[in-house]
Amino acid sequence: MVDKSELALKNIFDLIDLNKDGKISQADFLAAQKGLTDAEAKAQFDKLASLWDDNKDGEITFDELKAKYM
Numbered sequence: 001m002v003d004k005s006e007l008a009l010k011n012i013f014d015l016i017d018l019n020k021d022g023k024i025s026q027a028d029f030l031a032a033q034k035g036l037t038d039a040e041a042k043a044q045f046d047k048l049a050s051l052w053d054d055n056k057d058g059e060i061t062f063d064e065l066k067a068k069y070m
């Protein structure tokens, strides 16, 4: 059973996961943040990774994201 909020979260995840490997890497995030400079996007990614990247492998999986919001 997939509920609506999980789908909404997955949509956001897929927008950032540009190469569709199921993980948000710093490279995905930089490419997705068109309005920011690289330095700003990197700082933002570090902040998100410190919140979401539970296993500290430098990439955020959908399960890691979901664990924080579901």
Ligand SMILES: [Ca+2]
Pocket (backbone or CB within 6 Å): 017, 018, 019, 020, 021, 022, 023, 024, 025, 028
């Ligand atoms: Ca990716």
Ligand SMILES: [Ca+2]
Pocket (backbone or CB within 6 Å): 053, 054, 055, 056, 057, 058, 059, 060, 061, 064
């Ligand atoms: Ca991770």
